[in-house]
Amino acid sequence: MTIRDGRDPAALAEAGARLAAGELVALPTETVYGLGARADDDTAVARIFAAKGRPADHPLIVHVADAPQASRFAAAWPARAARLTQAFWPGPLTVIVPRASGQAAAAAGGQDSIGLRCPAHPVAQALLREAARQGVPGVAAPSANRFGRVSPTTAAHVAGEFDDTLLILDGGDCEVGIESAIIDCTREDRAVLLRPGVLGRAALEAVLGEPLAAPDGAAPRASGTLASHYAPRARVRLMDAATLRSALEVLGAPAPGAPPPVAVYSRTVQGQPAGLPWCRMPDDAAAAAHDLFAALRALDDSGAALIWVETPPPTPDWEGVRDRLQRAAA
Numbered sequence: 001m002t003i004r005d006g007r008d009p010a011a012l013a014e015a016g017a018r019l020a021a022g023e024l025v026a027l028p029t030e031t032v033y034g035l036g037a038r039a040d041d042d043t044a045v046a047r048i049f050a051a052k053g054r055p056a057d058h059p060l061i062v063h064v065a066d067a068p069q070a071s072r073f074a075a076a077w078p079a080r081a082a083r084l085t086q087a088f089w090p091g092p093l094t095v096i097v098p099r100a101s102g103q104a105a106a107a108a109g110g111q112d113s114i115g116l117r118c119p120a121h122p123v124a125q126a127l128l129r130e131a132a133r134q135g136v137p138g139v140a141a142p143s144a145n146r147f148g149r150v151s152p153t154t155a156a157h158v159a160g161e162f163d164d165t166l167l168i169l170d171g172g173d174c175e176v177g178i179e180s181a182i183i184d185c186t187r188e189d190r191a192v193l194l195r196p197g198v199l200g201r202a203a204l205e206a207v208l209g210e211p212l213a214a215p216d217g218a219a220p221r222a223s224g225t226l227a228s229h230y231a232p233r234a235r236v237r238l239m240d241a242a243t244l245r246s247a248l249e250v251l252g253a254p255a256p257g258a259p260p261p262v263a264v265y266s267r268t269v270q271g272q273p274a275g276l277p278w279c280r281m282p283d284d285a286a287a288a289a290h291d292l293f294a295a296l297r298a299l300d301d302s303g304a305a306l307i308w309v310e311t312p313p314p315t316p317d318w319e320g321v322r323d324r325l326q327r328a329a330a
Contacts, residue, residue, distance in 0.1 A: 002164070002165075002166070002167045002168065003155050003159060003168045003170050004168070004170065005169075005170055006027070006028060006123030006126070006170050007122075007171075011169060012126050012127055012130045012169070015027070015127055015130070015131075015167055015169055016127065016130035016131045016133065016136065017134060018167055019036065019037065019038050019127075019131045019136050019139060020038065020131065020135055020136050022038065022041050022043060022044035023037075024036065024037050024047055024048065025037075025127075025166075025167050025168075025169065026144045026155075026162075026167065026168040027123065027124055027127050027141065027169050027171070028121050028123050028124060028155070028171025028172070028174060029063070029120075029121045029124045029141075029174065030119060030120045030121045031092050031119070031176045031177070031179050031197070032143045032144075032151040032152060032153055032177070032293065033143065033144040033152040033153065033154070033155065033157065033158050033168075033174065034124075034139075034141030034142065034143060034144055035048055035051065035141060035142060035143070035144035035145075035162075036048075036063070036139040036140065036141035037140055037141075038131070038136045038137075038139060038140075039060075039062040039073070039107045039137065039138040039139060039140040040103065040104060040136070040137055040138070042106035045104075045106040045140050046106060048060065048140065048142065049106075051162060051166075052145070052146055052147045053146055053147045054142065056106070056110075057109045058109055058147075058223070059107065059108050059109035059111055059115060059222060059223055060107045060108075060109070060115070060140040060141065060142050060223055061115040061116070061117050061140070061141065061142065061180070061222075062104055062115065062116050062138045062139065062140050062141075063116075063117050063119055063124065063138060063141050064117070064118055064137075064138045064139075065118065065125060065129050066089075067085055067089065067118070069128075069132065069137060070085075070118065070138075072100065072103065072137050072138070073099065073100055073103045073104055073114050073116060073137075073138060074097045074098060074099070074100055074114070075097075075098040075099060075100045075101065076097065076098045078097060078186070080183075080191045080208055081095040081097050081183075081185040083207050083208060083209075084185070084191075084204070084208065085118070087207045088199060088204075089118040090118045090120035091118070091119075091180075091199070092119075092120070092176050092180040092181060092197050092198055092199060093117065093181050093183065093199055094115045094116065094180045094181065094182045094183070094222070094223075095115070095116055095182075095183050095185050096113050096114070096115050096182065096183065096185055096194070096222060097114060097116060097185055098112065098113055098114075098186055099111070099113055099114040104138070104140065106140075107140035113186050115182060115222055115223060116138075117180055121171055122171075123171035127139075142223055143179065144157075144161065145158070146161055148229055148230075148231055149230070149232070150230055150232050150293050150296050150297050150300070150328070151178070151179065151230060152293070153174040153177050153290075153293050153294055154172075154173055154174075154294070155168050155169075155170040157293075157294075157297060173290075175290070176290065177289045177292055177294075178198065178292060178293070178320050178321065178324055179197060179223075180197050181193070181195060181197030181204065182194040182195040182222045182223070183204065183212070184222070187213075189213075190210065190211070190213035191208055191212055192212065192213045192214070192215055192216075193212040193213070193215070194215050194222045195223075195323065196319040196320045196323050198289050200316055200317060200319075201319060202316060228327060229324075229327040229328070230293070230324045230328045231330075232296050232297065232299070232300035232328065233300055234263065234304055234305055234306055234307045235305065235306050235307070235329075236296075236306075236325070236328045237306060237307070237308055237309065237329060238310075238311045238325055238326070239308055239309070239310060240310070240311050241266075241267075241268045241269055241310055241311075244264075244266060244269050244308055244310050248273050248276075248308075251276075253273075253274035254275045259303045259304070259305075260275065260276050260277055260302055260303065260304045261304060261305060261306065262276055262304055262305075262307070262308055263276060263277040263278070263279075263302050263304035263306070263307045263308070264277070264278045264279075264299075264308050264309075265278075265280075265281055265295055265296070265307060265308070265309045265310065266278070266280065266281055266308075266309070267280070267281035267310050267312070268310065269310055276304075277302035277304060279291075279295040279298060279299055281309075285313075285315075285317040286317075288312065288318070289320055289321050292324060292325075293324075296328065309325055309329070311325075312325065
């Protein structure tokens, strides 16, 4: 596995050249690490689907350096998309817009819409600009992990997922820690929140000047919106605090030398249960988002067959974390 410093100009030039040649590169964003290929090359994009074991009709997000670069992939730029991207790009927001004919068909999963994002991470920005200099107009990049599994937030996480031919640009720990919010802007009546992120619903609706609609059968499918996703090998079960306390009391301590039957991720149920792997969920929603995938990976690595998770608060700021945990438990 080749891990290179993402701030090194030589590493960026090599990564840009690999993308231009149709190869895969792992890159950091402020949300999670992505597995990238040039979005305008359907053969290169097919390598993403093959490497991840991802269904080819499940669309990817195309990452661009700025709004002008995004315009190549869009048949139209709805007013709602313009308002959102002016407010939140670069940042953890993906907009779904009508796809330009002949552009990024494989990345879009064959749909007539496409997801576009301008990441804020300096290494991602530097790579996108270097790739553009080498003729790459945008980079399709889902999370750099096997399909349906826990997303990576460090270069080491990515290295544990793929073979040693992959170039990984190391940009440190991801600042946000969960994937971008996805807003469908293709409908005429309302914008639709397809996947929540750390951008709060209230902030998004304030920019739009209207409430966000919930997904329905007419909304295009988007990356990371399957019912089961972000799942570790161990089975995840969500419990309220009272149920978790009772379950731990009934379970008791494991037998000496035996693998732990359960690992625990909790916020108000504090103090490591006797003999069980435990991670504390932060009280702050943004901090919990930052820690979430790393915590799930650490608990999964403990060898426990089950991960018991205290259900996050039912408040708007926790919506993105709740979404990921609900999908992990599905």
